[in-house]
Amino acid sequence: MTMLLFAGFVALxxxxxxxxxxxxxxxxxxxxxAGFADTLYIIPLQVLDGVDNPSLLAIPFxxxxxxxxxxxxxxxxxxxxxxALVGHMRAGLAQVNVVSSLLFAGVSGAAVAxxxxxxxIEIKAMRERGYPAPFAAALTAASAVVGPIIPPSxxxxxxxxxxxxxxxxxxxxxxxPGIIVGLSLMAFNYVVALKREFPREERKxxxxxxxxxxxxxxxxxxxxxxxxxxLTGFTTxxxxxxxxxxxxxxxxxxxxxxxxxxxxxxxTETMTITSVIMIIIxxxxxxxxxxxxxxxxxxxxxxxxxxxxxRAVFLLLLLAFLLVxxxxxxxxxxxxxxxxxxxxxxxxxxIDRIHFGLIITLALLIGIATPPMxxxxxxxxxxxxxxxxxxxxxxxxxxxxxxxxxxxxxxxPELVLFLPNLILGPA
Amino acid sequence: MPLIDRxxxxxxxLFLIGANAALLAMLVTTTLNIASRxxxxxxxxxxxxxxxxxxxxMTFLGFFVVYRRNKDITVDFLxxxxxAMAQRIGRxxxxxxxxxxxxxxxxxxxxxxxxxxxxxxxxxxxxxxxSIPFFVSCALIALQFFSDLIHALKGHDAPAHHPAGDI
Numbered sequence: 112m113t114m115l116l117f118a119g120f121v122a123l124x125x126x127x128x129x130x131x132x133x134x135x136x137x138x139x140x141x142x143x144x145a146g147f148a149d150t151l152y153i154i155p156l157q158v159l160d161g162v163d164n165p166s167l168l169a170i171p172f173x174x175x176x177x178x179x180x181x182x183x184x185x186x187x188x189x190x191x192x193x194x195a196l197v198g199h200m201r202a203g204l205a206q207v208n209v210v211s212s213l214l215f216a217g218v219s220g221a222a223v224a225x226x227x228x229x230x231x232i233e234i235k236a237m238r239e240r241g242y243p244a245p246f247a248a249a250l251t252a253a254s255a256v257v258g259p260i261i262p263p264s265x266x267x268x269x270x271x272x273x274x275x276x277x278x279x280x281x282x283x284x285x286x287x288p289g290i291i292v293g294l295s296l297m298a299f300n301y302v303v304a305l306k307r308e309f310p311r312e313e314r315k316x317x318x319x320x321x322x323x324x325x326x327x328x329x330x331x332x333x334x335x336x337x338x339x340x341x342l343t344g345f346t347t348x349x350x351x352x353x354x355x356x357x358x359x360x361x362x363x364x365x366x367x368x369x370x371x372x373x374x375x376x377x378x379t380e381t382m383t384i385t386s387v388i389m390i391i392i393x394x395x396x397x398x399x400x401x402x403x404x405x406x407x408x409x410x411x412x413x414x415x416x417x418x419x420x421x422r423a424v425f426l427l428l429l430l431a432f433l434l435v436x437x438x439x440x441x442x443x444x445x446x447x448x449x450x451x452x453x454x455x456x457x458x459x460x461x462i463d464r465i466h467f468g469l470i471i472t473l474a475l476l477i478g479i480a481t482p483p484m485x486x487x488x489x490x491x492x493x494x495x496x497x498x499x500x501x502x503x504x505x506x507x508x509x510x511x512x513x514x515x516x517x518x519x520x521x522x523x524p525e526l527v528l529f530l531p532n533l534i535l536g537p538a
Numbered sequence: 539m540p541l542i543d544r545x546x547x548x549x550x551x552l553f554l555i556g557a558n559a560a561l562l563a564m565l566v567t568t569t570l571n572i573a574s575r576x577x578x579x580x581x582x583x584x585x586x587x588x589x590x591x592x593x594x595x596m597t598f599l600g601f602f603v604v605y606r607r608n609k610d611i612t613v614d615f616l617x618x619x620x621x622a623m624a625q626r627i628g629r630x631x632x633x634x635x636x637x638x639x640x641x642x643x644x645x646x647x648x649x650x651x652x653x654x655x656x657x658x659x660x661x662x663x664x665x666x667x668x669s670i671p672f673f674v675s676c677a678l679i680a681l682q683f684f685s686d687l688i689h690a691l692k693g694h695d696a697p698a699h700h701p702a703g704d705i
Contacts, residue, residue: 123635124612124613125613125616125617126616126617126628126631126632127612127613127614127616127617127628127629127632128612128632128635128636129605129610129611129612129636130610130611130612130613131610132610132635132636132639135639135643136635136636136638136639139639139642151642151645151646152646152649152650152653154642154643154646155643155646155647155650155669155672155673156650156653158672159594159650159668159669159672162593162594162597162598163590163594163668165586165590167593168564168589168590168593171561171564171593171596172565172568175561175565345576346572349568350568350571350572353565353568353569353572354572356565357565357569375558378558378561378562379554379558381561382554382557382558382561382596382600382603383600383603383604383607383609385561385596385597385600386557386596386597386599386600386601386603386604387600387604387609387610387611389597389600390597390600390601390604390610391611393597439613440613441611444611486611
C-alpha cells in the first residue's frame with residue numbers, strides 16, 4: 112500500500128499531473144487497494160476537514176501583507192534604506208539585495224512576494240550598475256529563501272498545525288536562523304566580489320542614512336507590530352496578519368499609492384496562492400489519514416532506528432533527503448506528506464520539534480532556488496528578463512552558503528531555541 | 539466546445555469575485571473584532587465562526603479559479619523533454635485521470651452531504667453548505683479538463699502554465 116501510494120504519487124507528478132490531483136489519485140488508488148472502496152466519501156470528508164481548520168486562518172493575511180507592501184510601493188523604500196545602510200560595502204548592491212530581503216521578510220510570509228516585488232527593483236538596479244544579469248537574478252532567488260524563515264511565515268504556520276507546536280515559539284525560533292542565512296549570503300557576496308571587482312556605491316552620510324531610515328521606518332515597524340501583538344497576547348496569529356494588512360493599507364493612504372485596482376490585484380494574488388495551499392493541505396489530509404490508519408510513520412521510525420542509532424548520522428541523512436525532495440516537490444506539499452511521517456522518528460531521537468520545524472522548513476525552502484523545480488528561479492527569470500538556463504547555472508554557487516547555514520542551524524540547536532526559550536521560557 | 543469554454547470563463551469571473559469578496563470580508567470583520575476588543579473591551583463573537591465559513595468558501599471557490607487559470611503546481615521538466623507526440627499522449631492521460639478522480643469524488647457527494655447535519659454555530663447554515671462549493675468546483679474542473687481533452691485530441695496546443703508559486 113505504501114509503495115503504491117508514494118510510487119504512484121511520484122509517477123503522476125512526473126507525468127505532469129497537477130500536484131493536488133496527483134495526491135488525490137494516489138490516495139484513491141491506495142484506499143481501494145487497502146479495502147476502503149466502499150467508503151470513498153472519506154476523500155471529500157478529509158479534504159473538508161483539512162481545509163476547515165482555524166489554525167490555518169492566518170495564511171491568507173501573511174500572504175496579503177507582502178502583496179500589499181509591493182502594491183503600495185514600500186518595497187522601493189525598503190530597498191533605498193538597505194542601500195543607504197550597506198550599499199558602500201564591497202559588492203554593495205548585492206549586499207543591499209540580501210538586506211532588503213531580510214527587511215521585507217519581516218512583513219511578508221511568502222517567498223514569492225519577495226521575488227516578484229523586490230526582485231524587479233533589485234535585478235534592474237544591479238544590471239544598471241554592471242552586475243551580470245544571471246548573478247543578480249540568482250542572488251535574488253537565493254535571498255528569497257530568508258522570507259519564510261523570518262516571521263511571519265506561512266511555512267511555519269503550516270508546520271505548527273502539522274506538529275502541534277506553538278506558532279509564537281516557531282516565529283521566535285526563526286529570527287536567528289533567518290539572520291544567519293542572510294549573513295552567510297552576504298559573506299559569500301563579499302568573497303565573490305574579491306575576485307570579480309563588483310562596484311561599490313557611494314557611502315551615505317549619517318543625515319542621508321537617517322532620511323532613508325525615516326522613509327523606510329514604516330516598513331521596519333511592521334515586524335515589530337506583528338510579533339509584539341502575538342507575544343503579548345493582544346492578538347492571535349491570524350489577527351496579527353490582519354493588523355499587518357490594515358497597517359499596510361493605511362500606509363498606502365499616507366503615501367497616496369492606494370488604489371482599488373491595487374487592492375483587487377493583491378486580493379486576487381492572495382486568494383489564488385491561498386487556495387492552492389489549502390487545497391493541497393486538504394488532499395494531503397486524506398493521505399495523512401490513510402498513513403495514520405496503516406501506522407506507516409511508526410513502521411518507518413522502526414526501520415530508521417534499525418539503520419542508525421546515531422542522531423548526527425540521522426540528521427545528515429535527513430538533510431540529504433530533504434534537499435533532494437526540495438529539488439522536485441514544493442515546500443508545502445512536501446511538508447504535509449513528510450512531517451507526519453517523520454515526527455515519530457524525530458521524537459525517538461529526542462530532537463526538539465521546534466528545532467526540527469526550522470530544519471525542515473529551511474531544507475525544503477532551499478528547493479525554491481534549485482533547478483529543475485525551483486519556483487523562485489522561474490519568477491526571477493521572468494521579472495529579470497534573464498534566460499532560465501542561465502539563472503539555473505548561476506544559482507549553483509549560492510547553494511554553498513545556503514547549505515552551510517542549514518548545517519549550522521541543524522547541528523547547533525541553541526541557535527534556533529535560544530530566543531523562544533529566553534522570551535517564552537523552556538518548552 | 540466554444541460554448542463550454544465561454545461558460546467556464548464567465549463562471550471563473552464570478553467565482554473570482556466571490557472568493558475575493560470572502561477574503562475581503564474576512565479582513566474587514568477581523569479588523570472590526572480587533573477594534574471592538576481594543577476600544578470597547580469586548581470582541582464580536584460571530585466574527586470567528588463566520589470567518590471559518592468564509593475561509594472554506596474562499597478556498598473552494600478559488601479551487602476552480604486555480605485550475606481554470608492553470609495555477610496549480612506541476613512538474614514540467616520530464617514531459618517537456620519528450621517528443622511532441624509523447625507530450626500529447628501525456629496530456630490526454632492526465633486529463634482522463636483527473637476527470638476520473640473528480641467524478642468519483644462527485645459520486646460520493648450525496649453520501650457526505652447526508653452526514654453533514656446540524657447548524658454551524660452562530661452562522662445558522664447547515665454544515666453541508668461548507669462542502670457544496672467544493673463539489674461545484676469539482677464538477678467545473680472536470681468540465682475544464684474535459685474541454686482540454688477535446689482540445690488535446692484535436693491537436694491544439696496546451697495552455698500556458700503559470701504556477702501560483704511557493705511559500
